[in-house]
Amino acid sequence: MKVGVVTFPGTLDDVDAARAVRLAGGEAVSLWHGDADLRGVDAVVLPGGFSYGDYLRCGAISRFAPVMEKVVEGAGAGMPVLGICNGFQVLCESHLLPGALIRNASRRFGCVDQRLRIESAATAWTSSYETGQEVTIVLKNGEGCYVADPATLDRLEGEGQVVARYVGNPNGSQRDIAGVANERGNVVGLMPHPEHAVEDLCGPGTDGLGFFTSVLSALV
Amino acid sequence: MPRVVVDVMPKPEILDPQGKAVHGALPRLGFADVVDVRQGKRFEIELEGEVDEDRLAEVHRMAETLLSNPVIENFTVHVEETVS
Numbered sequence: 001m002k003v004g005v006v007t008f009p010g011t012l013d014d015v016d017a018a019r020a021v022r023l024a025g026g027e028a029v030s031l032w033h034g035d036a037d038l039r040g041v042d043a044v045v046l047p048g049g050f051s052y053g054d055y056l057r058c059g060a061i062s063r064f065a066p067v068m069e070k071v072v073e074g075a076g077a078g079m080p081v082l083g084i085c086n087g088f089q090v091l092c093e094s095h096l097l098p099g100a101l102i103r104n105a106s107r108r109f110g111c112v113d114q115r116l117r118i119e120s121a122a123t124a125w126t127s128s129y130e131t132g133q134e135v136t137i138v139l140k141n142g143e144g145c146y147v148a149d150p151a152t153l154d155r156l157e158g159e160g161q162v163v164a165r166y167v168g169n170p171n172g173s174q175r176d177i178a179g180v181a182n183e184r185g186n187v188v189g190l191m192p193h194p195e196h197a198v199e200d201l202c203g204p205g206t207d208g209l210g211f212f213t214s215v216l217s218a219l220v
Numbered sequence: 221m222p223r224v225v226v227d228v229m230p231k232p233e234i235l236d237p238q239g240k241a242v243h244g245a246l247p248r249l250g251f252a253d254v255v256d257v258r259q260g261k262r263f264e265i266e267l268e269g270e271v272d273e274d275r276l277a278e279v280h281r282m283a284e285t286l287l288s289n290p291v292i293e294n295f296t297v298h299v300e301e302t303v304s
Contacts, residue, residue, distance in 0.1 A: 100289055100291040102235065107240070107241055145237075147292060172235065
């Protein structure tokens with residue numbers, strides 16, 4: 001199973017994301033923002049970082065990168081796509097996911113081992129978890145406050161599209177939302193970084209690995 | 221050269237932490253009676269030739285597509301006389 005990891009100018013976590021894919025048992029394929037080519041991958045990860053320096057708005061310029069045309073096309077056809085942190089912001093700017101991410105309500109950059117509750121195991125990226133399971137994953141962001149209008153939030157909750165919630169809200173996100181999915185469940189955006197929690201040696205444990213094993217089993 | 225200005229502001233119901241930070245700093249500098257501060261963005265777009273309705277419509281599309289995010293921001297467009 002090939003999982004593509006996109007590198008934009010300013011991406012930081014592409015190497016960790018590729019490593020997480022390999023640790024989960026998949027083949028990681030590097031994708032370049034400037035190439036409108038997914039190189040035959042079965043799924044795509046948009047990793048964290050500060051693509052285009054977060055100029056204009058986080059993710060606003062990356063959204064128009066040539067590779068994103070193919071990602072949007074693939075997502076529409078059911079290909080699993082995971083956006084982590086900056087990748088989540090790119091997915092919201094691309095309108096693949098509803099809502100937006102604004103500066104943390106605390107006005108501080110947060111960098112913590114964050115407790116999360118998996119709210120839906122019915123997505124391509126969370127089937128390795130149980131709904132209701134609590135996990136600890138690294139969270140590091142300055143603009144991770146998830147916002148959407150009340151009707152959208154109600155719809156996300158009603159349709160089971162809230163993927164994960166913070167246990168102890170670190171950034172002011174509405175309704176403690178840490179991650180959401182599209183209706184079909186193949187596109188997931190997550191503010192915390194599961195790729196930093198895949199090995200005991202460096203990270204708070206291996207709770208993040210499930211996101212990557214989930215997609216591999218979804219692709220079998 | 222005609223200049224078209226796009227002002228982008230966070231929607232009233234959206235939290236504006238930057239505006240809050242500025243608002244918090246003002247009293248410390250002795251500026252009293254400030255009730256609220258909201259921080260937005262201003263884009264000055266220089267166009268070649270005359271600004272007609274079609275060109276303005278195009279700037280509207282720019283604002284909708286790239287300059288603002290309609291989920292969290294509103295924008296206004298106006299033309300400014302420029303001194304050359």
